[in-house]
Amino acid sequence: MKKEADSLIDNVKELFPEIQESSAKDLDESEYEEGLPLVLNKFIRSLEAISRMPVKPQNIQECSNGLESIEKxxxxxxxxxxxLDKIGECTEKTPAHKPVWEQICLLKKVNTAFEDQSQKLISLLSRWRNLEKSEKEDDIDFQPLLGFLLVYSQIFAA
Structure with a gap:
């Protein structure tokens, strides 16, 4: 399970190299009993950090790439x-199950944040494509521009 967790954190670092390394210490094979529930700690903390810094694209390609990254x-x-399900089966009905449950709850919150970001980027990408199409057709219609600006400001006005 540790190898799987390490693989997941490596994939996240590949997508978002700017993410800071978590301060959680690396687990050793000998720390099985207390370490098993914390195997995904670095991974979850990294996802949590990413979920707090939403993608703010500067162009349509960045928007598309950001959406792809969120989906990954x-x-x-x-x-x-x-x-976590596998770990939960091993730690069920033990005191070690509490950190597993906390990580599941945290991962659910992160997943909800990613879903929200994904929906916003899908909406923005759709408006951006309409704007791009309108620019190419040069039909002097301001509705695509106004729609894009409205969605962009709603998403990123903070």
Missing amino acids: LKLASKAGFGI
Whole structure:
């Protein structure tokens, strides 16, 4: 399970190299009993950090790439749930199950944040494509521009 968790964190670092390394210490094979529930700790903390810094694209390509990255993170999150389920089976009815449950709750919150970001980027990408199409057709219609600006300001006005 540790190898799977390490693989997940490596994939996240590949997508978002700017993410800071978590301060959680690396686990050793000999720390099985207390370490097993914390195998995904770095992975979950990294996802949590990414979920707090939404993608703010500057062009349509960045928007598309950001959406693709969020979708990959959602898949990684799903794999994390699978690992936590396995760990939960091993720690069920023990005091070690509490950190597993806390990580599951945290991963659910992160997943919800990613879903929200994904929906916003889908909406923005749709408006951006309408704007791009309108620019190419040069039909002097301001509605695509106004629609894009409205959605962009709603998403990123903070």
